[in-house]
Amino acid sequence: MIKEVEEIIRKIKAKEIAGADDTAIASARALSILAKRSEAKTAKEFQKEVKNTANRLIDARPSSSSLRNCVSSIIREVEAAGNVKLVNLRNLVEASASRFVERINEAKNRVGEIGSKRIRDGDVILTHGFSTTVLAILKKVAEEGKSVHVFVTEARPELKGRETAQKISELGLPVTLIIDSAVRVFINEIDHVLIGAEAIAVNGAVISKIGAAVVAAIAHEARVRTLVAAGTYKLSPETVIGELVEIEEGDRRQILDSDVLAEMKKVDVRNPLYDVTPPQYIDAIITEKGIIPPQGAYLMLRQMMEG
Secondary structure, eight states: OOHHHHHHHHHHHTTSSOSHHHHHHHHHHHHHHHHHHOOOSSHHHHHHHHHHHHHHHHHHOTTOHHHHHHHHHHHHHHHHHOSOOHHHHHHHHHHHHHHHHHHHHHHHHHHHHHHHTTSOTTOEEEEOSOOHHHHHHHHHHHHTTOOOEEEEEOOTTTTHHHHHHHHHHHTTOOEEEEOGGGHHHHGGGOSEEEEOOSEEOTTSOEEEETTHHHHHHHHHHTTOEEEEEOOGGGBOGGGGGTOOOOOOBOOGGGTSOHHHHHHTTTOOOOOBSEEEEOGGGOOEEEETTEEEOGGGHHHHHHHHHHO
């Protein structure tokens, strides 16, 4: 296997490449590198190598629908190509990977434009975790000159909220960082909860950073709207046929360091990275094709699968 491709797979698995969009883009890059540097001598041999690499990428981050959809779209093109020359197959993989990355970037820009229209001047927003799509909306809000205040949870245990808070401050928006368990304290000051997604199921349930479901439940109780910002490439086709999105678990040392774990040998430590927010806690999903209710995920998935 090509060293640079192996390094991308390692980084995705180790969460060094963390965001949903970043993992999909990294996967596209890995397959593009493979297309350029593969030592395969025949088209059949190259096809096998591409499929093997695609499966390894999916296994590195099984919760990510954007990654899965990215590599699956490339594999479908490879399979549909039929009996073609090796050079043509290499070019096809590179072109397909480039198109998916372009789709992500275009979708993110469009979600930013659509989402910013739902944010009013003077709004107070709460976000949880790290989402480049949420940041795209807030960037557009800042460019429009709207005065908004953003509360950001730390998003433990990875503390990605700290990075989110820093990036929001760089946009020139006032931002307040809080611990996750303080959401209920501040919820009555919030106009909208705005979160990203790792995947969206056919019933409109959203898989997102661990803790998002709790935030959405608190918002629902307080009658604060929860908006999800996600491109349609995060819809999960597998859930149409009843498959569940896998919830990955992280390293226990994110919860307790090695010395403490050694002392607490009889204590089980679990570290799920994502949770599932049920559709009844979600008011709308902001996609590049428009704003839909959670129940609209089925129609969009059906259109995608028919296409």
